[in-house]
Amino acid sequence: MKKLINDPAHYVDEMLDGLCAAHPSLMRDGPAGRVIRRTEGARAGKVGIVTGGGSGHLPLFTGYVGPGLVDACSIGNVFEGPTVDSCMAAIKAADGGRGVLRLYGNYGGDRMNFDMAGEFLEEEGLELSTVLGTDDIASAAPAERSKRRGVAGIVYAYKIAGARADEGASLAEVTAAAAKAVERTRTIGCALSSCQIPGAAEPSFRIAPSEMEMGIGIHGEPGIWRDTLKPADAVADEMVDRLLAERPEGSGNRVSVLVNSLGATPLEELFILYRRIAERLDKAGLAVVQPLVGPYVTSMEMTGVSLSLCFLDDELERLLAAPASCPFWKVG
Amino acid sequence: MGLTVTQIAAGVALAHARMATLEQELNAADSRLGDGDTGGMLRRVLDLMAEQRMDGIDDVGVSLGILAKAAAAATGSSLGTLLATGLLTMSKRTKGRAEIPWSELAPLLEQARDAVMARGGAKLGDKTVVDALDAVSSALAGAGDQAAIRARAVAACDEALVRFRNEPCRMGRARMYADKSIGMDDPGMLAFARLIESICRRGA
Numbered sequence: 001m002k003k004l005i006n007d008p009a010h011y012v013d014e015m016l017d018g019l020c021a022a023h024p025s026l027m028r029d030g031p032a033g034r035v036i037r038r039t040e041g042a043r044a045g046k047v048g049i050v051t052g053g054g055s056g057h058l059p060l061f062t063g064y065v066g067p068g069l070v071d072a073c074s075i076g077n078v079f080e081g082p083t084v085d086s087c088m089a090a091i092k093a094a095d096g097g098r099g100v101l102r103l104y105g106n107y108g109g110d111r112m113n114f115d116m117a118g119e120f121l122e123e124e125g126l127e128l129s130t131v132l133g134t135d136d137i138a139s140a141a142p143a144e145r146s147k148r149r150g151v152a153g154i155v156y157a158y159k160i161a162g163a164r165a166d167e168g169a170s171l172a173e174v175t176a177a178a179a180k181a182v183e184r185t186r187t188i189g190c191a192l193s194s195c196q197i198p199g200a201a202e203p204s205f206r207i208a209p210s211e212m213e214m215g216i217g218i219h220g221e222p223g224i225w226r227d228t229l230k231p232a233d234a235v236a237d238e239m240v241d242r243l244l245a246e247r248p249e250g251s252g253n254r255v256s257v258l259v260n261s262l263g264a265t266p267l268e269e270l271f272i273l274y275r276r277i278a279e280r281l282d283k284a285g286l287a288v289v290q291p292l293v294g295p296y297v298t299s300m301e302m303t304g305v306s307l308s309l310c311f312l313d314d315e316l317e318r319l320l321a322a323p324a325s326c327p328f329w330k331v332g
Numbered sequence: 333m334g335l336t337v338t339q340i341a342a343g344v345a346l347a348h349a350r351m352a353t354l355e356q357e358l359n360a361a362d363s364r365l366g367d368g369d370t371g372g373m374l375r376r377v378l379d380l381m382a383e384q385r386m387d388g389i390d391d392v393g394v395s396l397g398i399l400a401k402a403a404a405a406a407t408g409s410s411l412g413t414l415l416a417t418g419l420l421t422m423s424k425r426t427k428g429r430a431e432i433p434w435s436e437l438a439p440l441l442e443q444a445r446d447a448v449m450a451r452g453g454a455k456l457g458d459k460t461v462v463d464a465l466d467a468v469s470s471a472l473a474g475a476g477d478q479a480a481i482r483a484r485a486v487a488a489c490d491e492a493l494v495r496f497r498n499e500p501c502r503m504g505r506a507r508m509y510a511d512k513s514i515g516m517d518d519p520g521m522l523a524f525a526r527l528i529e530s531i532c533r534r535g536a
Contacts, residue, residue, distance in 0.1 A: 076407070116451075202363065203368070204367050
C-alpha cells in the first residue's frame, strides 16, 4: 500500500506536529510529546475529560480535543495503546480541580495503562472515574457486553460527557452521562480492503478484491463473516437489522445516526448508504436526530464503513445538541 | 553462580538481535488473529531496551527496573505493558542483590506470571503469553544450574506452543471466533517462546 510518509518511525510525531500546526487550539505536551491538549489549558472548576488510544484512527482520538468535548488525549504508536507516562500527563492536563473522567475504548493496552496511571495519580489525591466505550456489537455476544470494544460510537460519549461537564456537573454526573451514552450506542462495521501499519511489510489482513467482511474491528480484527461484496442497500439493511436487534430496553423513538468511513470509502458511498439507512429507520418508526456522515473514526486507508446508532432520551438529545467544537466536528 | 546484570544485558542483546528476523514472523502471526503489529511493537521495545546502558550497575533489581521502564516508555500495547509489568515485579523482588541463584528463577517467574495475570486479566488456559510464562516457570522448578535452565526453558516453550496450538483463544477479540484461532499460535505466546529460544542460545 502506498503512503505519503517519510520515515515510518516518525509517522506519529510528524502527524501530531502537523495537526497542531493546522489547529493552534491544540498543542503537544507530556513525555515525548504524546499528549494532545487544549492550548488554553483545562478550565478551572470543570470536570476534566481525558481519552487516549493508538494512532491511525484520526479524527479519533486527538481530533476530539476541544470545548464541549475532550480536554486532553494520550496517544500511542499506530494501533498501540498510549504509555502509562502519557496517560498520567494527559490526566493531569485535563484536571480543572473537580476530578477527571477517563473515557476511552475497551482495549487491553489502553485499559492497563490508564489503570496504572490512575493508581499513581489517586495516591496524589486526584479524583478519577472511568467509562469504557463498548459499542462494537461484533466483538462480543450481548451477554458479554462489557467485553465489547469501543469503536466509532465513542464520539457520542465524548459529545455527551463534554456537554455535561460544560454544564458544571459533578464528576459522578458527567460519568453517569458518559455511561448512559455508551449504554445506548451500538455500532457495527464492515471492510472491503485492509490497511497497513507504516513500516510493516504486509497489510494488517488480506481480503480478496471481490470480498467484504462484516463485523471487522478498527484494527482489522476478524469479523462475523466474509463473503462476496454485496450491494450497498443489502449491506445497509444487514447493519441496521443487526443494530436494531440489540436496541436498548426502554429506548424511545429518537436516534442519532453515524455513518462513518473507515478511511478510504468516499462520502458519495456514505450518502448512498445513509439514504437506505434513513429509509429503514423511518420504517422502523425511528426519528433521526443530528445525523453524522463522514470520517469520524478511521483505520488509515481501510475501505469500509461503520454504522452507529445512539438511542436518545431527552437528556442525551439535549447534550448532543449543545455547542462544541474541535478540528473535525462543530456543533451549534 | 546465578543471574547477574552482565547476563541480563547479554540476554537483552540476544533478544534484540533476534528481532531482525522475528519481527515479520510475529506481524504475520498477529495479522491472523489481531491487528498485525506485534512484531513491530516488540522490535521497538527491544530497540529501547538494548539502548539502556548497564555499565557500572551491579544490582539485578535495578537493571530489571531500567528494562521495565524502557518497555513501558516504548509502547502502551497490551503485550508490551505486560512485559513491563513482569520485569517490574522481578525488579522489586531482586533489588539490592548482585546475583540471583538459578534456583530462585522459577519463583521469580511465578511472581511475574501472577502480576501479569492481575494486570491483563488473562487466566491460565486462555491461550496467551501467560501460559508460556507459566510453562517456563513450572519447568524451571528445581533447576539449579544455567545449562538446565536453558534446556528446560526451551523445551517448555516448545511444549506450550504445541499444547495450545489446537486450543481456541479465550482472551481478546479472537475468543469470539474461537474456531478461527484453532491451529494458530497466539502471537504473544509465540513471541515469548522465540525470545526465550534466542536468550537460551538454542542451537548455539
